[in-house]
Amino acid sequence: MASHQRSASVAGTREKTYFEQQREALIGEIAMSFEHVLANINKLNRSLEAVIAVGNEFSSVEALWSQFENVMAQDPEEGNTKQEEQGDGHDEGDQTKNEEDEKS
DSSP states (O other): OHHHHHHHHHHTOOOOOHHHHHHHHHHHHHHHHHHHHHHHHHHHHHHHHHHHHHHHHTHHHHHHHHHHHHHHHSOHHHHHHHHHHHHHHHHHHHHHHHHHHHHO
16 A cells, blocks of 8 residues: 555545645645734834834933933033133233234
């Protein structure tokens, strides 16, 4: 009997068994499921790219708020010291201007 099945399978005239039919049906279903999964992953990827693009549009706003936060977080005394230093520089320039005006 085994020799009969071998010769029939070689000739290609043998009918598929129930197991083979079910296996082919399940393989087809699995292939379709993989295609659906791939399509959904692609859709998810496009959505994530869109979200990242929107997030990147806010980078300049984030930088501005970060700078504002850093300015507001400084100690008032530290800010006064910086202003005095800047003020001293302006005073020297003003004095030089005044001296030049007096010479003219």
